[in-house]
Amino acid sequence: xxxxxxxxxxxxxxxxxxxxxxxxLTTRVTNFxxxxxxxxxxLMARFDNVGSLKERSPVSMSGVTIGRVTSVEFxxxxxxxxxxxxxxxxxxxxxxxxxxxxxxxxILGGQYIGLEAGGSPDAFTDNDEIQFTQSALVLEQLISKYxxxxxxxxxxx
Amino acid sequence: MAEESTTDKSGRGxxxxxxxxxxxxxxxxxxxxxxxxxxxxxDVPRGRVTAIMGPSGTGKTTLLRLITGQILPNHGSILIEGxxxxxxxxxxxxxxxxxxxxxxxxxxxxxxISVYENxxxxxxxxxxxxxxxxxxxxxxxxxxxxxRGAAELMPAELSGGMARRVALARAIAMxxxxxxxDEPFVGLDxxxxxxxxxxxxxxNDALGLTSVVVTHDxxxxxxxxxxxxxxxxxxxxASGSPEDLQENCSAVVMxxxxxxxxxxxPFHYPAPDYSEQxxxxxxx
Amino acid sequence: MRRVLVDVAYAVQEWLxxxxxxxxxxxxxxxxxxxxxxxPGLIVRxxxxxxxxxxxxxxxxxxxxxxxxxxxGYNSLERFGATESLGVVAALALVRELGPVVxxxxxAGRAGTALASEIxxxxxxxxxxxxxxxxxxxxxRVVVPRFLGGIISMPLLAxxxxxxxxxxxxxxxxxxxxxxxxxxxxxxxxxxxxxDDVLSGVLKSFVFGIAASLLAVFEGYNSIPTAEGVSRAxxxxxxxxxxxxxILNFMLTAVLIGEV
Numbered sequence: 223x224x225x226x227x228x229x230x231x232x233x234x235x236x237x238x239x240x241x242x243x244x245x246x247l248t249t250r251v252t253n254f255x256x257x258x259x260x261x262x263x264x265l266m267a268r269f270d271n272v273g274s275l276k277e278r279s280p281v282s283m284s285g286v287t288i289g290r291v292t293s294v295e296f297x298x299x300x301x302x303x304x305x306x307x308x309x310x311x312x313x314x315x316x317x318x319x320x321x322x323x324x325x326x327x328x329i330l331g332g333q334y335i336g337l338e339a340g341g342s343p344d345a346f347t348d349n350d351e352i353q354f355t356q357s358a359l360v361l362e363q364l365i366s367k368y369x370x371x372x373x374x375x376x377x378x379x
Numbered sequence: 380m381a382e383e384s385t386t387d388k389s390g391r392g393x394x395x396x397x398x399x400x401x402x403x404x405x406x407x408x409x410x411x412x413x414x415x416x417x418x419x420x421x422d423v424p425r426g427r428v429t430a431i432m433g434p435s436g437t438g439k440t441t442l443l444r445l446i447t448g449q450i451l452p453n454h455g456s457i458l459i460e461g462x463x464x465x466x467x468x469x470x471x472x473x474x475x476x477x478x479x480x481x482x483x484x485x486x487x488x489x490x491x492i493s494v495y496e497n498x499x500x501x502x503x504x505x506x507x508x509x510x511x512x513x514x515x516x517x518x519x520x521x522x523x524x525x526x527r528g529a530a531e532l533m534p535a536e537l538s539g540g541m542a543r544r545v546a547l548a549r550a551i552a553m554x555x556x557x558x559x560x561d562e563p564f565v566g567l568d569x570x571x572x573x574x575x576x577x578x579x580x581x582x583n584d585a586l587g588l589t590s591v592v593v594t595h596d597x598x599x600x601x602x603x604x605x606x607x608x609x610x611x612x613x614x615x616x617a618s619g620s621p622e623d624l625q626e627n628c629s630a631v632v633m634x635x636x637x638x639x640x641x642x643x644x645p646f647h648y649p650a651p652d653y654s655e656q657x658x659x660x661x662x663x
Numbered sequence: 664m665r666r667v668l669v670d671v672a673y674a675v676q677e678w679l680x681x682x683x684x685x686x687x688x689x690x691x692x693x694x695x696x697x698x699x700x701x702x703p704g705l706i707v708r709x710x711x712x713x714x715x716x717x718x719x720x721x722x723x724x725x726x727x728x729x730x731x732x733x734x735x736g737y738n739s740l741e742r743f744g745a746t747e748s749l750g751v752v753a754a755l756a757l758v759r760e761l762g763p764v765v766x767x768x769x770x771a772g773r774a775g776t777a778l779a780s781e782i783x784x785x786x787x788x789x790x791x792x793x794x795x796x797x798x799x800x801x802x803x804r805v806v807v808p809r810f811l812g813g814i815i816s817m818p819l820l821a822x823x824x825x826x827x828x829x830x831x832x833x834x835x836x837x838x839x840x841x842x843x844x845x846x847x848x849x850x851x852x853x854x855x856x857x858x859d860d861v862l863s864g865v866l867k868s869f870v871f872g873i874a875a876s877l878l879a880v881f882e883g884y885n886s887i888p889t890a891e892g893v894s895r896a897x898x899x900x901x902x903x904x905x906x907x908x909x910i911l912n913f914m915l916t917a918v919l920i921g922e923v
Contacts, residue, residue, distance in 0.1 A: 232715040233707050239718075240819025243826035244865070250848070251754050251829060252857040278856060287853075447796055473798040487793030490785075501797045504804070546793075553797075 261311040262289065263348040267322045267335070272303040273358025275324055275333045281307045283337040288313045291335065307335060309346070317342040321354030333358060400425045400557055400589045401446060406455035408438070408445060415441055416452070417613035423557075428583050428590045430600040430621075433610035434635060434644050439593040440484070442610075443559050446591075447479060448472045459557070477505060480550030480558040484565060486542035488534040488549070494521070495530040498549045505553065520548040524578060540571025547578060551586065558582070560592045564599050576603055597635070601625075609635060611644065685881045692810050692877070695803040699811060705804075709812025713774035713876075717820060720773055721766060725757075725824035728765060729831025732756055736832075737840050749842050750851035753832035758855065758864045762825035764912050767871035770817060771904035775879040778809055779900040782883030783893035791884075806884060810876045817872025818865050825864065863919045867912065874911060875904045 272294055281289040289309035297304045309316070319340030326333050340354075401423040408416040415438035423429050433439055444450045446457055448464040457464045459475055467475065488497050498517045502508060508516075521527045524544040534542060543563060550558055563575050580603040583590045594600050600607070601621035609617040609624060609632055617624055617632045624632060634642035650656070699706065736752040782805060785791050791801040836842040855861070879900050886896035 229708055229711045233711045236710065236715040236718060236816075237819060240714075240822055243819070243822035244861075246826050247758060247822060247829075247861050248857055251758065251851055252855045252861055278859075280853075444792075449792065449795060473800075476796060476798040479796070481793075481796040483789045483793055483796075485788060487789035489790055489793075490788070501799070504797065504799045549797075 262308045263311060263314070263346070264292070265289075265307050265309055265346055265350055265352055267305050267307070267352040267355050268297070268300070268302045269305060269324065269355050269357045270302060271324075271357040271360065272305060273324055273326075273333050273360065275305065275335070275358065279332060279334050281309065281335045281337065283313070283316070283339070288337070305335070314345060316346050318344045318346050318350060319354065320346070320352065321356065322352045323356035324358035326359075398425060399423055400460060401591075402456075402458040403446075404456050404458075406445070406452050406457065408441065408450075408452045408455075410441075414613055416445075416455075419455070419610075419614060421608055421615060423589060423591055424606060425589050426583075426587060427605035428580065428592060428603050430604035430607045431591065431593045431610060432595060432597065432600065432607060432635065435595060437610045438613070439595075439610065440561055443481065443561055443591075443593055446559065447476060447481060477501075477553055478556045480553070480555040482543065482546050482550050482558070482560045482563055484562045485539075486534075486546035488537075488542055488546055490534050492533075493530070494526070494532050494534065494537070494545050497534065497545060498552050501549065501553050516552065517548075520552050521545075523551070523582070524548045525574070538571070540567050540574065543567070543571075543575060544578065547575075547582070551582060551588075554586070555588065557589045557591070560590065560594075562594055563592060564594055564596045572599060579603055597638070611635075684885070685877065688881050688884070689877055691802050692807055692880070695800070695807040696811065698803060699807040702808075705808040706811050706815070709808045710815050711812075713770070713778065713809070713813050714816030714820060716777075717770060717773045717816070718823070720769055721820045721824050722827050724765065724769055725762075725827030726831040726834075728761055728824075729753060729757060729828030729833075730835045732761075732828065733832040733835035733840070737836060737842070746840075746842050747846035748850055748854075749832070749836045750829075750847040751854040753836070754829055754851045754855050755860060757825045757828040757832075758860050760912075760916075761828065762821045763864050763868035763871055764908060766821040766824045766868060767817065767875055767908040768905055770813075770820060770871075771875050771879075771901050771908070774813065774816070775875050775900045775904050776897045778813070778876070778879035779883035779886070780893055780897045782806070782809070782880060783886035783888075783896045786884065786886060787888035787890070787893055802884075806880045810880050813876030813879070814869070814872040817875065818868045821864065821868035821871075859919075866919075867915050870911060870915060871908050874907050878904050878907065 275291060275294055277291055277293060279291045280287040281291060289307050291305055291307045293304075293306045295304045295306075296302075316337065317340040319342040321338050321340065322335050323338070324333055325336045337352075346352075399422045401421075403419060403421040406416045406419040406421075407414070419442075421431075431439055431442065441450070445452055446459070446464065448457075448467060451465055455465075459479075462471070462475070464472065464475065488494075489500065492500070495517055498520055499513050502513050502516060518527055518530070521530055524547050526541060526544055526548065529537065529541065529545070534545070537545065560579065563579065564572050567575065576599050579590055579592060582588055592600055592604065604621055607617075607619065607621050607624050608615050617627050619627075627633075633639070634644060640646050732753045733749060736749050737746055740746045740748055740752065782791075785801075785805065791805065794801045794804060833847065837844050837847050882896040882900045882903070883893075886892045
């Protein structure tokens with residue numbers, strides 16, 4: 223009987239350790255807390271170009287992550303990208319004329335949505351649309367723009 | 380539920396009062412191209428000790444596997460209590476097996492549990508008896524084979540003879556009607572051998588069992604068998620009481636009973652001519 | 664040339680036969696699962712045998728794999744001046760790939776061989792036939808609990824491996840090499856996704872658990888009942904498990920990433 227109890231104790235300990243390890247992986251290693259979608263509200267924004275923005279990309283304000291992108295779709299009739307994002311309900315005082323732009327983290331990092339506060343007295347509520355948006359900057363377009371302006375400059379001279 | 384069906388079928392089941400508990404008719408079985416049994420007929424009388432003897436390689440163990448439905452014959456029937464083993468569904472086969480105890484050559488004890496748990500194993504698997512009752516049964520069975528004191532040992536700590544006695548206790552744990560012994564005397568010292576011989580006879584008489592002993596030990600089995608079958612070339616070549624067989628004059632029986640090296644059962648395995656093979660080898 | 668083709672055809676045929684036999688065996692196991700769940704004691708014993716007894720090798724291997732990942736990662740990331748991403752690199756590598764795969768390979772070596780040889784020896788010593796004679800189905804009594812024990816153990820072992828690995832990476836990265844502790848953890852939490860990374864890792868190790876346990880019990884149960892047969896079954900278990908885990912890993916990764 224003693225042996226059986228040792229087996230049971232060992233197995234219990236093992237399963238417990240396994241669950242602790244899984245718990246550690248989900249809470250300490252991942253962005254698990256951002257999944258708490260219950261307490262939050264959804265905003266929508268339209269962009270001409272979202273670059274490499276993906277589901278679960280962060281939404282941040284003044285560099286602090288306040289939410290996550292929940293979907294990136296293409297609207298076939300308007301020919302625009304439609305982005306839905308979930309904002310943590312703690313941040314419920316964001317002026318409804320704030321503008322959203324797609325920015326890049328670091329030089330090689332992923333893209334995220336940056337919100338810039340506006341001056342309106344009213345705050346965003348659930349399912350509002352962000353009116354003022356700025357698309358992602360595409361490297362090729364930037365370069366060609368720069369080259370063209372150089373060319374024009376030299377033409378004028 | 381399981382014990383219920385056991386007692387029910389053994390006690391009042393149809394045709395269970397036949398004189399023979401097992402009847403084998405026209406049994407053919409071959410492995411690969413080799414014919415092991417060719418029209419075998421054999422009866423096992425109820426309440427007796429039946430010995431099945433034969434030289435090594437005549438398929439004695441195979442016969443036991445056939446009787447218990449572990450393998451299927453090519454042709455023929457094996458009736459146990461009037462029901463054909465070869466035509467049974469899985470559940471019926473398992474129900475039949477619950478009433479048959481089998482002792483394997485090496486005991487086949489489960490090596491990861493103690494002697495006590497080994498004997499309790501069929502009870503725990505098939506019944507929902509309270510622990511107190513299981514303990515009672517296990518100790519009774521172990522006492523019957525004289526190993527009550529070894530209950531807490533592991534199978535690895537037992538000698539060959541002890542392991543076989545434990546296996547015997549396990550085989551009778553479910554109170555079977557028929558018990559099959561596969562070479563119970565192989566590799567035992569004279570004392571253990573004597574113990575096993577006596578146990579087989581005593582179990583048979585005290586518990587009202589029917590025993591089938593498969594062996595090639597002529598002397599030991601002669602002292603306890605009521606009826607003896609001698610197999611050779613897939614057939615029964617002689618049958619009767621051990622005394623009858625001793626007096627039988629046919630060449631095979633003489634060779635087997637007296638242990639002669641050469642005879643109808645040849646000393647040499649079939650081979651091409653000796654001198655020819657040697658010469659050819661030289662030429663190559 | 665013709666001979667080669669015939670040989671190949673035979674090999675393919677044989678492989679298909681074995682594969683089919685293993686799938687039929689799996690069906691028989693699955694059919695026995697519901698009843699086995701009624702006797703958790705048997706499964707607990709097998710979780711102990713395949714999980715608890717593999718704990719030491721898994722934990723220590725995980726720690727050292729994590730440590731070496733941190734060393735290598737630091738060395739490479741330093742060239743880009745991105746050592747603060749060390750946590751991400753180590754965690755992603757461990758959770759997505761190394762945890763499930765290395766655990767499955769170690770499991771094959773530690774628990775798979777034990778399972779195969781145990782069942783093979785039970786066959787060789789007539790214990791399985793003995794059970795059948797006692798009207799006990801050895802698949803339900805012997806094989807199913809071991810199979811389930813393996814399936815339960817594998818994801819837990821993989822999680823422990825990954826956790827120990829991250830601990831090892833932290834030890835080398837933060838404690839020894841002086842990567843900033845805050846950025847180590849926060850960059851990790853920022854980049855590692857719960858669903859895409861951790862759950863897909865768990866899913867992988869679950870699939871590997873099925874494959875490794877099935878192969879071990881299949882090879883053991885169908886081994887030739889001699890000393891040589893059992894040793895061959897054990898070897899085949901390790902080889903086949905390693906191969907199928909690596910192949911399955913590629914297929915699963917392709918499906919999960921969805922970019923092939």
